[in-house]
Amino acid sequence: MNVYQVExxxxxxxxxxxxxxxxxxxVGRDHDAMPLSPDLAKYAAIDAQDCLHVxxxxxxxxxxxxxxxxxxTHLHYQTVLHAVLDLYYVAPEARRWTAGPALLRTAERTxxxxxxxxxxxxxxxxxxxxxxxxxxxxxxRRLGWAPFETLYERWIAP
Numbered sequence: 001m002n003v004y005q006v007e008x009x010x011x012x013x014x015x016x017x018x019x020x021x022x023x024x025x026x027v028g029r030d031h032d033a034m035p036l037s038p039d040l041a042k043y044a045a046i047d048a049q050d051c052l053h054v055x056x057x058x059x060x061x062x063x064x065x066x067x068x069x070x071x072x073t074h075l076h077y078q079t080v081l082h083a084v085l086d087l088y089y090v091a092p093e094a095r096r097w098t099a100g101p102a103l104l105r106t107a108e109r110t111x112x113x114x115x116x117x118x119x120x121x122x123x124x125x126x127x128x129x130x131x132x133x134x135x136x137x138x139x140x141r142r143l144g145w146a147p148f149e150t151l152y153e154r155w156i157a158p
Contacts, residue, residue: 005055005106053067071111074118
């Protein structure tokens with residue numbers, strides 16, 4: 001049985017770091033150009049401002065999933081508290097029909113309790129390194145989320 005809960009950043013960080021490598025390998029791109037190198041000092045600073053929200057998914061006490069959100073007012077809409085999902089992930093061995101949706105619903109509920117009214121999340125459009133398609137927002141749409149913007153990237157020379 002999975003347990004979903006809000007946990008303090010500093011408490012869960014060592015376990016998060018273990019899962020980040022798998023998360024990055026599964027959904028990241030351009031691994032050679034963008035090695036995994038989290039800015040832990042910046043995360044700690046955001047946490048110190050009480051703007052970091054960590055929801056965990058545990059099975060038998062072990063971390064198997066997480067949502068990490070940054071809570072802030074938006075530069076264009078300062079009267080509406082926003083949360084941007086920085087990272088969300090469920091380890092492959094813990095993926096079941098309801099695991100991801102339950103984790104996201106817990107994040108929504110606990111963010112709402114903190115006064116958040118708008119939650120924003122991105123999804124990957126590419127395939128995983130093993131060639132299988134990524135979720136691409138299927139679960140988010142199933143939970144009532146709606147696409148509202150498209151992001152583009154371009155690598156430029158130094």
